[in-house]
Amino acid sequence: MAHIDYYFSTVSPYTYLAGTRMEAVAARHGTTIAYKPVDLTGGIFPRTGGAPVAERPPARLALRAQELRRQSRKHGLPMDLDPPYRAVNPAPSSYAFIVALRAGGGDPGKLVHALTGAVWRDRRDIAEDEVIADCLAAAGYDRSLAGMAMLAGADEYVRNTEHAVLAGVFGAPFYIVDGTEKFWGQDKIEDLDLFLAGTL
Numbered sequence: 001m002a003h004i005d006y007y008f009s010t011v012s013p014y015t016y017l018a019g020t021r022m023e024a025v026a027a028r029h030g031t032t033i034a035y036k037p038v039d040l041t042g043g044i045f046p047r048t049g050g051a052p053v054a055e056r057p058p059a060r061l062a063l064r065a066q067e068l069r070r071q072s073r074k075h076g077l078p079m080d081l082d083p084p085y086r087a088v089n090p091a092p093s094s095y096a097f098i099v100a101l102r103a104g105g106g107d108p109g110k111l112v113h114a115l116t117g118a119v120w121r122d123r124r125d126i127a128e129d130e131v132i133a134d135c136l137a138a139a140g141y142d143r144s145l146a147g148m149a150m151l152a153g154a155d156e157y158v159r160n161t162e163h164a165v166l167a168g169v170f171g172a173p174f175y176i177v178d179g180t181e182k183f184w185g186q187d188k189i190e191d192l193d194l195f196l197a198g199t200l
Contacts, residue, residue, distance in 0.1 A: 002031045002196055007164045007174040008112060009040045010093040010126060011086065015173045016079070016116035017071045018186035022175065023109035025189060029196040031177075035101060035108045036160040037094035040172055043161035048170035054087075071186070078121050085125040091157065093126040096136065098153030099145050106140035114138045 004026060008015045026033050038044060041052050053061070065081055072079035093115050101108055114135035118124040124131045132150075133143035167176055175183040175192055183192045194200040 002177055004031055004033045005176045006033050007036045007038050007169045009090055009172040010037055010115040011090045011119055012172045013068055013120050014186050016120045017075060017077060018173050020109045020113055021189045025193040037097050038161045038164045044164055047165050050170055080123055083119055083123050085119055088125055088127045093132055094157050095150035095153035096132045096146055098156045099150050100136055100141045103145060111139035
């Protein structure tokens with residue numbers, strides 16, 4: 001049975017655009033998934049040659065805006081291209097995700113999509129406990145997991161980010177199959193599917 005290490009950011013627009021397509025692919029192939037929220041801007045970009053969005057050249061920003069618009073339409077996922085909380089601190093929501101995984105009882109793929117959708121679809125601040133609680137509930141988790149208890153996920157968040165860099169991750173979403181085969185971006189989910197099917 002294959003295994004996917006799934007590295008993602010709760011504020012990544014491309015993670016939002018992935019929807020739950022990767023989970024559908026994994027289910028089709030009987031593949032297990034390890035969900036690993038990471039710190040892109042503060043932990044991965046500085047060590048892998050990436051730049052925060054605000055520091056990218058105008059040409060790259062222009063193409064990014066077009067790509068987000070096109071991919072949003074392609075996958076039927078409504079998207080605000082300039083949401084007010086796109087640069088919010090992802091740590092609180094990432095801690096909550098980790099604690100929710102430990103607690104169980106919900107759907108982690110839906111939780112990733114709820115958190116990213118709160119930013120890029122619903123214009124909400126996922127650093128706020130109430131917003132995090134709503135996302136937890138939408139994915140079948142206990143909304144009371146939001147709050148100070150989330151700090152229990154802080155150490156794992158740091159470890160995830162460190163492991164991501166060591167594994168060769170430099171963006172999100174990033175999928176690694178069985179520790180070796182790497183797929184970067186929501187637009188590579190079809191290739192991931194074909195690889196798991198043995199045709200790539």
